[in-house]
Amino acid sequence: MTSLAPVVTARNDQEAWWRDAVIYQIYPRSFADSDGDGLGDLPGITSHMDHLAALGVDAIWLSPFYPSPQVDAGYDVADYFDVAPEYGTLADFDVMVAAARAVGIRVVVDVVPNHSSDQHAWFRAALAAGPGSPERDRYIFRHNPDGPPNNWGSLFGGSAWTRVEPLTGRPEDRDWWYLHLFAAEQPDFNWDHPEVREMFRDFLRFWATRGVDGFRVDVAHGLVKAPGLPDDALGADRWRGFAVDEDGASVPKTADNGPMFDQPGVHEIYRDWRRVLSAIRPDILLVAEAWVDPPEHMARYVREDEMSQAFNFDYLKSAWRAADLRQVIDTSMEANAAVGAPTTWVLSNHDVVRHATRFGYPPGSEPDGGIGAEDPQPDAALGLRRARAATLFALGLPGGMYMFQGEELGLPEHTTMDDSARQDPAWLRTDKQTRGRDGCRVPLPWAVDAPACGFNTTGLSWLPQPEGWDGYAPAAQETDPDSTLAMYRRAIATRREWRLGRGEIQWLEGLPGQVLAVRNGEVIVVTNTGDEELQLPLAGTVLVQSWNGEMGDRADTVVVPANATVWLAAS
Template sequence: MSTADDGPWWRGAVIYQVYPRSFADGDGDGIGDVAGIRSRLDHLAALGVDAIWFSPWYPSPMADAGYDVADYRDIDPVFGTLAEVEALIAEAHAVGIRTIVDVVPNHCSDAHPWFQAALASPDAPERELFWFRPGRGPDGARKPTDWVSPFAGDTWTRTTNPDGTPGDWYLHLFAPEQPDFNWDHPRVRAEFEDILRFWLDRGVDGIRIDSAAMLAKDPTLPEATPDGPSPFVDVDAVHDIYRGWRRITDSYPGDRALIGEVWLPDHERFANYLRPDELHAAFNFDFLGCAWDAVALRACIDTTLTAHAPVGAPATWVLSNHDVTRHVTRYGRADTTFSFAAKREGIPTDLELGTRRARAAALLSLSLPGAAYVYQGEELGLWEVEDIPRELRQDPMYHRSGGVDPGRDGCRVPIPWTGDEPPFGFSPDGAAAPWLPQPADWKDRTVRAQTGDPTSMLELYRAAIRIRRTHPALGDGTMSWLPAPDGVLAFHRPPGFTCLVNLSAAAVPLPPHTERLLASGPLDDDLLPPDTAVWLRTADPRSAGPATA
C-alpha cells in the first residue's frame, strides 16, 4: 500500500475476506478452520494483502452460517480455539498482515444465554434486552407489525409460555433463530462495548460491523410505509452507538478501524456513518452491483467519491463477497448487474467473457482511490457454483424461499489449492468430503496450477497488488477523468499513473505513455481490446487521454 507512511493503513489497504468454513481445512472434517488458515498464510503474504477480514467464527448453532452468534468471546469448536485465533493474529502480524474480526450486533443466536433466559419466564429481566411484544387482536394471535424481512419470511415469532400457553412475540429481522437486540437498553450497549475491547485487547486491527444500519429501531414500532423513513433501517439513534464505539477504538494504540456493512440508497445518509467521530469506512455496494457498462460505472465511481468527500472518508471498492453471486459469473451474463431481488440460477453464462471482464475489473478496482476488498477465490477466477444438489444446500435463504432464491452457497464453495480432483488440497488426504462440493473443472483454478503462469488470474492479482504497494499514485488519494471514446473509462492519478478500461465493442488506441505497467489481457500493439484494462506510466495528464476518433 503506497500510503502506508502517509496516513492510516485502512485508507488505502487491500483487504482479503476469509470465509473460514471454506478457506482451508486443517483437521480433515471437511470444514475450513483456524488451523487451515494458519497453514495458508503464505498464500496471503505472497498475494500482498494488507489485512484479512474473517467472517464470523464464534460459537453458533449455524442457523445462518455463524451470523447467529451464541458467544461473542469464543471460537466455535468446528473452527478451533481462542488460543489458535490469538496465535493466528500474531502470525499474521509477523508477516505484515493486519486482522479484522466480524462483529454481529443487530442480533444474536436464539441459543445465546440472554435469549434463553428471556424465554424461560415472561417476567425475566432479559426480555428487555430484545423486542418482546404482545400480539395484536383479542387473543394476541396477530404479529405486532407487518414488517418485511430482508431475509425472506416473517419478522416476528410467537413464543410459548412455560405453562404451554401462547406467549408474546419477539422481533427478528433475519431468521427466527436470530432475535434482534434492543439497543435502547444500556446493558446491550455496555455488552458490545466490552466485546469490542475483548477483541481489540487481542490485537485485532479492525472490526467489521454486520448490518450496521439496522441496530436502532423506532421504539413505537410503526408500520413501514413506501414513502416514509424505515422504522428499522438507518434510524438516527444508531449514530450515538457508533460514536461510543469510535471513542473505544481511538483509545487503543495504532490505527484501529471500524468498517460498516451499510446498504443505503441515500448517499447523504450513507455518509453520515463516516463522519469523523463515527465509522472509519463502509462497504460500497453500489460498485459491487453495478453493470459492466462504462456510463454506469463512471456514474457509480463519481457518486461514491462525491459521497465520501464531505466527511473525508476513503471509498471502498468491492467486486464480490460471501453474500453475492461471484462476479466471473455475473459479468458473463446478458444482465451484469447484481441485486438480491434478481438473484437466479440457470441463466446462460459465458465464463470466458466473464473471466476476461473480471480481470479488467480487478485492475479497475485496485487502481481507484481508497481501499479494495478481495473475496477469497476471486484471485483464482472462481465462478459461482450453480449445480449444488438440493440436499447439500445449507443457506437458509434457499430453504426459507422454498428454493425460489438460490441462496448464497454457490459463492461459498471451498476454494481449490492443489491437485487435479476434489478436494483440491482444501482438506488433508483421507479427509471427509468438503461441506459443499467443488466443481471438477476447478483443477485449472488451483493456487498451484496458477502460480508461475503469467496469464493466470492469480499472477494478475499478485502483480497488481505489488505495483499498488510501490506506486506512489495508488491507494488513497485523488483521481481525474480523462477524455475517452464512448465505452471507455480513462483516469489519471498523480503522479504519473493512468488506467484505461475498454468496455466498448472495438479496440481503442492507447494514449501517450512511457511504460506499460500491467494489462488484464493481451494488447494488440498500441490498441486496447474490448473488455481489457491497462495501467500506464504517463507524464502529463493533459496528454494522457486516448484518442477519441
C-alpha cells in the same frame, strides 16, 4: 480532464493504515480445513499465510468464527467471546494473529451486533424468565393478540416475527412475539438496553486486546428501529427488493430504507464505539456493512468520530457499463470527500454472486439471488475477462479495496449446485424462490488432483465443489504469467509502488463512451467496457494489463481489447 471535488473536511486520521489498505475477506469454513472434517478452521488459515503474503494484501478480515449453531453460517452468534470448537480455540486464534503479524498482515474480525443466536445465554434466559421480565428487555418482544405486531418481513423471507408460546409452552406467552430481521433463530437485540451496549463495548475491548486491528460491523444500519415499530412499505416482501400488490404484480422498491434501517440513533452507537477503540489504539478500523441509499446517508457512517470505512455496495451492484460505473465513482467519492473519508471498492463477498460469474450476463441483467442449474447460465469466459478488468480498474482508484477469498484465482459462482446440497436459510424461508448464497461460499481449491482439491486431505466438503474446481488452484496458476493470480499479485504490488491508494483521480475526457479513463498521480488507468478493441491516443508504458499476452513498450497510442483494463506509466 475533470477532477473530483477536493476533500473539504480536515481529519486526524489521514495517515491511518486502512485508508488505502487491500483487505482480503476469509470465510473461515470455506478457506482451508486442517483436520479433515469438511469445515475450514483457524489452523487452516494459518497454514496458508504464505499465499496471502505473496498476494500482497495488507489485512485479512474473518467472517464469524464464534460458537454458533450455524443456522446462518456463524452469523447467529451464541458466544461473542470464544472460538467455535469446529474452528479451533482461542490459542489457535492467537497463533493465527501472530503468523499474520510475522508477514506484515493485520487482522480484522466480524462483529454481529444486530442479533444473536437463539442459543445465546441471554435469549435462553429471556424465554425462561417470561413476559415483562428484565431478561426479555434485552431483545424485542411485543404482545399482540391479532397476529404479528407489524408487517415487517425477514430478509430471509416470511415474517420478521415469531410466536413465543410454541417455544416455551406457557399459556402466559400466548400472543407474545419476538423480532428477527433474519432467521427466526437470530433474535434482534434491543439497543435501547444499557446491558446490550455494554456487552458490545466488552466485545470490542476483548478482541482488540488480543491484537485485532479492526472490526467489520454486520448489518451496521439495522441496530436501531423506528420508534413505535411502524409498518414497512415493503412488508414481508422486503427480501425481494420490491413489494407485491394484491394482483401479484411487483411494485418497484422505493428509496426508503424502511423503518428498521438507517435510523438516526445508530450514529450515537458508533460514536461510542469509536471512543472505546480510541482508548486502546487510535488506528483500529471500523467498517460498516450498511446497505443504505443515498450516498450522502452512507457518508454519515464514516464521519471521523464514527466508522473508518463503509462498503461501497453501489459500486458492487453497478452494471458493466462505463457511464454507470463513472456515476457511482463520482457520487460515492464526492459524498465521502464531504466528511474527509476515503472510498472503498468491493466487487464480491460472501453474500453476492461472485463477480466473475455476475459479469458473464448482459449488463443490467446480473443475478443477485443465487444461480441454479435450471437458471440461465453465464458466459464464463466473458465473465472472467470482465471481472479481471473490473478488479484492475478498482485497484487503480484511491481508497481501500476489499477482496473475497478466491477471487484472486478467478473463481466463479457454483451455478449448477444440486438444490439438495443448499444450506442457506434464504433457500427454505423463501419457499425455494431464491437460491441463496451457497454458490459463492464453496470451499477453495488449493491443489490439483487432490482430495477436495486440496481443501483438506479427506475429501470431505461442507458444500460440494464443482467439477474442474482444481483448475483454479494456486498450484495450477503459479507458473502461468497470464493467470488471474499473477495479475492480482502484479496489480497489488504496482498499486503499492505507485501509491495509487493515496492518490487523487482526474477523469480523461474526449474518449469513446465505452471507455473509463482516469489519471491517478503518474498512472493512467483505462478500461474498455465495450465489445470491440479500441486504439486510444494515450501515451505511456504498460505497467499492468488485464488480458493475456506480452505487455507493450512505451507508445503514443494504446490498444485496449474489449472488456479489458490497462495501467500506463504516464511520466
